[in-house]
Amino acid sequence: MxxxxxxxxxxxxxxxxxxxxxxxxxxxxxxxxxxxxxxxxxxxxxxxxxxxxxxxxxxxxxxxxxxxxxxxxxxxxxxxxxxxxxxxxxxxxxxxxxxxxxxxxxxxxxxxxxxxxxxxxxxxxxxxxxxxxxxxxxxxxxxxxxxxxxxxxxxxxxxxxxxxxxxxxGDWTLSNDIREMYITSGYDRKPLSNNIPFLKGYQGNVCFYCSEHIDDSDIHVDHVLPRQVVRHDEIWNLVLSHSLCNLHKDDFLVGKHYLEKLILRNENIMGSNHPWKKKISETLGATKNERLNTTLKHYDDVKVVLNNRYWENSPSYNRETDPFYKRLITVINNR
Ligand SMILES: [Zn+2]
Known part of the structure; x- marks a missing residue:
């Protein structure tokens, strides 16, 4: 034949x-x-x-x-x-x-x-x-x-x-321009595990995405906005997660509730005297409003590149019961 x-x-x-x-x-x-x-x-x-x-x-x-x-x-x-x-x-x-x-x-x-x-x-x-x-x-x-x-x-x-x-x-040309911009300003991956103790201090031993407890053996430093697009390891974009949650999220864009959570986490750091405060202020802006706008700008850029491919996590995720927020309020109240 x-x-x-x-x-x-x-x-x-x-x-x-x-x-x-x-x-x-x-x-x-x-x-x-x-x-x-x-x-x-x-x-x-x-x-x-x-x-x-x-x-x-x-x-x-x-x-x-x-x-x-x-x-x-x-x-x-x-x-x-x-x-x-x-x-x-x-x-x-x-x-x-x-x-x-x-x-x-x-x-x-x-x-x-x-x-x-x-x-x-x-x-x-x-x-x-x-x-x-x-x-x-x-x-x-x-x-x-x-x-x-x-x-x-x-x-x-x-x-x-x-x-x-x-x-x-989607808008391929724009998305490609954005990729180029991040490549120009980006750098090679750095080891991230040295950020774990610091991140734990603001997040506790719970996963940023599912809010369940994380064992030390399973802890993962995750880029909220995917590294494959932003090409940096700035602390404002790093959180702790289960390796499985990290895997599920993959290189998708997180839903806006996670971005809000990230912004609050970063403001919480800004309210402290940690040395990272200076770093965040340099990368996102000196005022709360500037930082909000810079973060949203990055989010919008990544949205274009990833063509609105969202990852919302479990539909049962509930902000009201997420211990992160309780912790956040406690930290803010104690300040
Ligand atoms: Zn998780």
Missing amino acids: NNQFDDNDYWKGVILYGLNQATYKIALGKSLIELTSLNKEVIDWSELSKSFFDNYIDRFKNEHLPQQSNSSRITRVEKIYLQYKTGTLDYNKAVELIGLEAFGDVIPRFQTIGTDKTIIGEKFYHFDFGNKLYIHDSLFKIVETDKLNLLSEIDARWSLLEGAFKINQ
């Missing part, structure tokens, strides 16, 4: 059909065609990474459209690209990261039609991950006879996917 298809059909099967969650396969296909047409049998990982990254840079020259279907995330390649574009990463380092981080799924899975890997096996290439990729004759043949067609099919498929992804993404 397989005999009725030729190599060109199989290639199209890979590129044109199937459900793509992201554009990786398309970009890799393009690199494979370009590198094959240079008549090289063995491709260095760095060369492949460079070609793959260049394809995205070229793609984003006119417009950076979403490259995957989940509206709350961007692909690893886009993160690297945005860091490169905003000057956080230089080109060579960006290419190196592509080779390390972007190929884990796409290179092993490229030669799959639907979900079936057995149909084409290693028809077009095999690889030694992180090192080299070896082009096979079938790919040389189709590139030799049909290169221009293959490239134009790839571009068409790429546009089609971007168009489909954009439909779910």
Whole structure:
């Protein structure tokens, strides 16, 4: 039955059909065609990474459209690209990261039609991950006879996917501008566990999200506004939670009641003489009103980026019975 298809059909099967969650396969296909047409049998990982990254840079020259279907995330390649574009990463380092981080799924899975890997096996290439990729004759043949067609099919498929992804993404352009802004001002993850004692002082041993007791062994420092967007570890955005609650919340936007809770927590810190007071005042503002506005601005930014994907936690959550508020009132009253 397989005999009725030729190599060109199989290639199209890979590129044109199937459900793509992201554009990786398309970009890799393009690199494979370009590198094959240079008549090289063995491709260095760095060369492949460079070609793959260049394809995205070229793609984003006119417009950076979403490259995957989940509206709350961007692909690893886009993160690297945005860091490169905003000057956080230089080109060579960006290419190196592509080779390390972007190929884990796409290179092993490229030669799959639907979900079936057995149909084409290693028809077009095999690889030694992180090192080299070896082009096979079938790919040389189709590139030799049909290169221009293959490239134009790839571009068409790429546009089609971007168009489909954009439909779910709200204001993509604005959200991308906001991401860039946070990348420019952001920094690499710091260890957070040293904040636990301080945060406990304002929160007690209860989870910020579900208000149940947390054992020390399960305590997790969580970014209320997801770190993948804000890219900082400022204390005003950190709370303690169960690791499971943290996992459920994932990179979603918290409902506004949690933001209100966070604002109150921060005002509570501002009412104390802790050294963090200065830090919060520097990052959010010197007056209560400034801090409120800065926090709301961040919340609105993140809302755009995450396209209103909320996490409200359990519908049974009740502010009235949340011990956090009792504690807060006690602290305020004792001041
Ligand atoms: Zn919890």
